[in-house]
Amino acid sequence: MSEDEKQIRALIDRWVEKACDRDIDAVMACYAPGVVAFDAIVALQFKGADAYRKHWEYCMSFSESMGDMIVKVPEMSITIGGDVAFCHYLSNCGCIDKDGKEQTGWMRGTVCLRKIDGQWLIVHEHYSAPFDPESMNALTELQP
Secondary structure, three states, X not given: OOHHHHHHHHHHHHHHHHHXXXXXXXXXXXXXXXXXXXXXXXXXOEEOHHHHHHHHHHHHHHHHOOOOEEEEOOOEEEEEEOOEEEEEEEEEEEEEOOOXXXXXXXXXXXXXXXXXXXXXXXXXXXXXXXXXXXXXXXXXXXXX
């Protein structure tokens, strides 16, 4: 494994850990200021770290009433070319409900990164869930 791949894996692992800790500053430290994100909820897109931070704050405050956040990335593929890279993975996301039950669903994640001043940062993030075109409902219960 190359040093760049180790750094990217460490970045994603830190992002997962800090998201579960609801550490908004540490989560946002993983993103470049000009990040563009296509998240699975609320808006079509978020442009810039300030807009995406507000979205993260919303998500974290929403999940606070539910209990511990859960984000798991069991397997990830990384491709690196110079100062750009992308990775894709399936992520099991959700939280613990008021009854202590895990409420999660599988999402698809793609992250594009750039090495800026020697540090890998997320410049684009895309989360989505497959959906049933007849009901228009997300299919988060699908298993990998």
